[in-house]
Amino acid sequence: MKRHLLYGSTLASDFPFANKLLASSAEPNLCFGVSPKPLLPNPDFELVFQTEPPLYDGKAELYVYQGPQESFVFDFTGATRFRLSTGEILFEVTDYDWSFLTEIYFLGIIMSSWLEMMGTIALHAAAVTIDGHAVAFVGLNQAGKSTLAASLSVRGHQLLTDDVLAIDESADGFIAHPGYPQMRMWPETARIFGLDPDGLPQVHHEFDKVRVPIGPGGVGTMRETPAPLSRIYILDRSDEVAGITHSAASSSEAMAHILRTSFAGLVLGGLGVNEGRLPILAKLVDQVAVTRLSYPSRMEGIVPLLETIERDVRGRI
Numbered sequence: 001m002k003r004h005l006l007y008g009s010t011l012a013s014d015f016p017f018a019n020k021l022l023a024s025s026a027e028p029n030l031c032f033g034v035s036p037k038p039l040l041p042n043p044d045f046e047l048v049f050q051t052e053p054p055l056y057d058g059k060a061e062l063y064v065y066q067g068p069q070e071s072f073v074f075d076f077t078g079a080t081r082f083r084l085s086t087g088e089i090l091f092e093v094t095d096y097d098w099s100f101l102t103e104i105y106f107l108g109i110i111m112s113s114w115l116e117m118m119g120t121i122a123l124h125a126a127a128v129t130i131d132g133h134a135v136a137f138v139g140l141n142q143a144g145k146s147t148l149a150a151s152l153s154v155r156g157h158q159l160l161t162d163d164v165l166a167i168d169e170s171a172d173g174f175i176a177h178p179g180y181p182q183m184r185m186w187p188e189t190a191r192i193f194g195l196d197p198d199g200l201p202q203v204h205h206e207f208d209k210v211r212v213p214i215g216p217g218g219v220g221t222m223r224e225t226p227a228p229l230s231r232i233y234i235l236d237r238s239d240e241v242a243g244i245t246h247s248a249a250s251s252s253e254a255m256a257h258i259l260r261t262s263f264a265g266l267v268l269g270g271l272g273v274n275e276g277r278l279p280i281l282a283k284l285v286d287q288v289a290v291t292r293l294s295y296p297s298r299m300e301g302i303v304p305l306l307e308t309i310e311r312d313v314r315g316r317i
Helices: 101-117 145-154 187-192 251-260 267-271 274-287 303-314
Strands: 002-006 009-013 030-034 046-050 062-066 072-076 080-085 088-093 121-124 126-130 133-138 159-161 164-170 173-177 182-185 202-204 207-213 227-238 245-248 289-296
Touching: 046 267, 062 267, 072 101, 080 101, 088 101, 101 121, 101 164, 101 202, 101 267, 121 133, 121 274, 126 145, 126 303, 133 145, 133 173, 133 303, 145 159, 145 182, 145 187, 145 303, 159 164, 159 173, 164 274, 173 274, 182 187, 187 207, 227 251, 227 303, 251 274, 251 289, 267 274, 289 303
Parallel strands: 009 030, 030 088, 133 227, 227 289
Antiparallel strands: 002 009, 046 062, 062 072, 072 080, 080 088, 121 164, 126 133, 126 159, 164 173, 173 227, 182 207, 202 207, 245 289
8 A cells, every 4th residue: 555644644545645645654553445344334333423503404414423442433424434443544435426525524624533533633724834843824714824824835935734734742842744735725816826727626526726736836845744833823814904913812812713723623522532632732822832913804915924924933933
């Protein structure tokens, strides 16, 4: 099987990923493949979480079941099922018309949930490295996370991740792991970076975003090794803001935003990991600078915002 570096883990899989993943020669600690038998129904598994409100004929979009030895089955209604356990993730496609969602689920909520099961924090964030230190951006949808990361990457700062930010505690603080060398952009954003969105593959046919490679034919360069996490920016992009401002977030504000931007969200309660992760998050917001960065939705140019970030980071490293 091929080996890939993904969010700090070495993945062994022959799955035909449409997204380009980083290669690895290390011993794998996670295998991903097709389940040899149906994952459900299974009397050994009980329902521990479901999304609300129901979306499909009275059914929820996602059901999560817990089984023996801390294993879980994620059932995405009318699409794909996954079984997560230590060292292995198996999948079963339940409707091949929607099989393209398998990779999207795997690289997002499935890997995020598995990382959290293994004790790694997984945030919905974009991140770059500035002078060797990881700088992350969190915020609501369309807050500008990917645009800022891509813009900084064009200025010579390597991209670390665009969607899932995996964070581990180490003896020297917290470290951020690389994702994979690709970004998702709206067509109009791709044009800003001189790219032709019509020549780039769509994330999927139901979604307008396109896949933008990191490197030749795309934008910037990729950081392929972990980096110490030095700063997290909470993005506040608003029509009501006149200029660029940044200020330190209080511990309570920082914790609230980190909890809100956990990639797996409410699923974490069903996995039973919240009790163990809260002390780690408290240390994270205590040791890593968390800053609220406010800027206008409509700006003459993005360069002043990028320069503000660079000065702020370099003044505190």
